[in-house]
Amino acid sequence: MTGSIRGAWRATAVLAGTAAATTLLLSGCGAGQIAETAARVPTSVGNNAQSADNQFKVRNLSIDYLSTTGYPAGADAPLTVTLFNDSDKPVTVRVSSEGARTVVLAGAASGSPTTPPPANPTPTAAESPNPGGSPSGDAGSPSPGGSASPTATTTPTAAPETPAEIQIPARSFVLLNKPTGRWLQLNGLAAALPPGASLPLVFDFGGTPVQTQAPVAVPLQPAPVATPVIEEGGGGHE
DSSP: OHHHHHHHHHHHHHHHHHHHHHHHHHHHHHHHHHHHHHHOOOSOOSEEEEOTTSSEEEEEEEEOOOOSSOBOTTOOEEEEEEEEEOSSSOEEEEEEOTTEEEEEEESGGGTOOOOOOOSSOOOOTTTSOOTTOOTTOOTTSBOTTSOBOOOOOOOOOOOOOOOOEEEEOTTEEEEEBGGGTBEEEEEEESSOBOTTOEEEEEEEETTEEEEEEEEBOOOSSOOOOOOOEEOTTSOEEO
């Protein structure tokens, strides 16, 4: 009788120890999963859209974060986006937005607009007519007919803004952002664009439009907080 009681107590102790070890093992695995999940960075930071036939795709579209105040009206804002062409033919993508004057392809590798000419360029000898054939080349000297020769002037013009056109081969894609050296840019915002706002964009894949919103990206780091100033009386203000 006594041996049976001792055997029952031993079995109960073994089962209790096994249950406790299993509980600790499961809790340890759960803690590891939570920590790993918390450290992960989302793969998509922008909007995604595609055509009805799913052959053309817009992925991770966003407007680069600038500051806590955002972009003022009239400013230029760079975009980040990946464009996919899953069709069997090459396609030319044209981009437009009603929220900006134009959408251009910027960057050194994309033939960005050149520097405009100076405000008052000096005309060369070939630009300055000299009907009188004066050796000095004075454009203002009187001609044989008695009238002064007109002075050649050049009107400075702003660098042209060519709307963006992206060539994508069949079954291929293109990544456009500042780190790659070529990106899309909204030139001349029609209104201020604060953080959290978005603008409508149209990506025309060779006659197949894909409409979507481009949100302002979330900053990678929180905005700095002002340090309170402690006065001698113990009070403080920011």
